[in-house]
Amino acid sequence: MRIVKFYEILAEVEAMIESNDDLKLHTYLENMHAADISEILENLDEADQIYLFGLLSDELATEVLEELNSEDFSSLLHALTYEKKVAVLDLMSQDEIVDKLSDLPENRQKEIIAFLDFEDAEDVKELLVYEDSTAGRLMTKDFVSIQKNYTIYYAIETLRAIAPDAETIYYVYVTDDQERLVGVISLRELIVSAPNRTVSSVMNENLITVHVDDDQEEVAQIVSKYDLLAVPVVDSEGILQGIITVDDVLDIIEEEATEDFYKFAGSSDEEAYEHDTTLKVRVFASIRSRLPWLIVTIFGGLLSASVLAYFEKTISANASLALFMPLLAGMGGNVGTQSSTITVRNIATHEIEGTGIFKTLIHEISVGLIVGIVCALIVAVAAIIMETEYHIAIIVGISMWANMSTAATIGTIVPLVFKKIGVDPAVASAPFITTTIDLTGLSIYFTLATIMLAGL
The missing domain is CATH 1.25.60.10 (MgtE N-terminal domain-like)
Structure with a gap:
């Protein structure tokens, strides 16, 4: 509505x-x-x-x-x-x-x-x-299964009897005498097959299954990859325990995307208004999730201040350099956040595997270099229009290019490193990325300025 x-x-x-x-x-x-x-x-x-x-x-x-x-x-x-x-x-x-x-x-x-x-x-x-967020917790036991030695006629009669209580009947699962999952047959195949044939002769033995202890995100990826309406859940002995239907998978995808979104912003899904909590509880949840990243940002800001203190003489001698500090920091932060967002998304969808890591690095670094050149030229021209000295315009332009290229590299590498060491890449959040880029951007800018101005 x-x-x-x-x-x-x-x-x-x-x-x-x-x-x-x-x-x-x-x-x-x-x-x-x-x-x-x-x-x-x-x-x-x-x-x-x-x-x-x-x-x-x-x-x-x-x-x-x-x-x-x-x-x-x-x-x-x-x-x-x-x-x-x-x-x-x-x-x-x-x-x-x-x-x-x-x-x-x-x-x-x-x-x-x-x-x-x-x-x-x-x-x-x-x-x-079962543990929360596992296949076992998500599954339902309201499924349809038949024995592999049934005839098609008897299987259909069995289906008529048990189908009203089933979650879905589009897939009919086939088990052996020990309730181990051995095959699957679609409702369509069941109906069009000859009544006297056995289920084992028409079933599909190429099974896609998940384990009861698999994480819900893995379940969602499997259902999405193979375009399934439901996926069977088995235990370590291959015994059919339940099924997970596509409507539950859609809820998983939304839940995981929301969780990653909050993490990326340096927050948590506990802050969502749909949670059944009082205002007091929600306030403290927000403080608990946001404060650590804000403290990281404070220390990052203090480090940035120490960089500025180190180049105090350069800034004092050329006050116009300070005019472009917010622009450099903002552009670098934007590029870094864009690159990290794309990288985290590709990691979540398993598109970064093997050579995909190298391709992602090359892609983001190339984008950073090219957009850096374009933005550097625009900023240099703008600096000249603002009646800044030509050497300052050159310093700003080169720094802009170097900062944006570095930002794209950092925004790509940090999530990949987090993934490598076993940390959720989504925690490579905007506060962490922008703080790191601010430090590198200021260092590049004032180091270049000090070197070039010293030669004049």
Whole structure:
């Protein structure tokens, strides 16, 4: 929904709530998407949330719960009748339940799990044991599997029986007598195959799988690379434990991109407003994540000040040199940040492997050299127009070129070095890059100025 349209709909819903027109409101909501209803709920007070949610059918209520954050999920669920709790939780997918429970206190987790049937409760408890952000935590056990010795006819009959409870049926996984994953068959292949053939004769044995302990980012990369709708999750013995569907992968991609974005800015995703935290907690989280990088920047600034102090005589003798310091620092910082952003992105997508490292270095350094020449000429001409002496214009131009070339090199090398030593490249954040470039830029500028002016 567009923002203006959303607020129009919100006002209309609030009017119907105020008039207690249950039938009209129920009909109106049933024609809306669950994501839009969840957004409306977030803008209502608690009493209105409970009233509106109570008007939804079980199916739509389940979809809305899956869209909500953990706090609102817990709050709304708590307000429902016992029968409604059981109904909506029975319809929710296991991975969605686990996702919501992960952010709740242990006692609240146990309360909610108590409303699940025995089989689902055991599966959810098992999934919660896995480490956060791993394939095991993300997977669902609501999948379809058949034995390899089944006939196609019997496999289809089995599918009819178990498919209603499955997360997806586009891929049907094939196991042996020990529940080890041995193949996969698409729904289309299952339907078009002769009824008397065995599953093992038509299944695809070229499997793409992930391990229960694999990081969620690796899972997202595999699904993206092979264009899968779902990926099976196995343990160390090859036994099929669950599946991860593409909708969960999209959430992973967004989560990882957000995390890298915050890290690159010298912050953390704890500062995001969608986190279920009070203002006090969020303030302290912001301080904890930002302060270390700001302290790094302070020490970088002090080092820059010491560089200026070292060249004090040069600056005193040629005050016009100081006019171009902000320009040099700003341009160098911009180029460095651009190069580091591209490099971190390529590292995250695994495009920098083997010779890719050398190609990335050559690319960014070449870009730095070329844009440095163009910007150097522009700055030199501008310096002359400002009636600066010609030798100062030459110094500024050469320094600009050298600074931008160096900045591109630093912005590329730092993330690569971090990756090599096992540190998340995203922490090669803007404060670190710009501080380093400020030091090198000032050193280049005033060293060149001292040398050239000494010869005049």
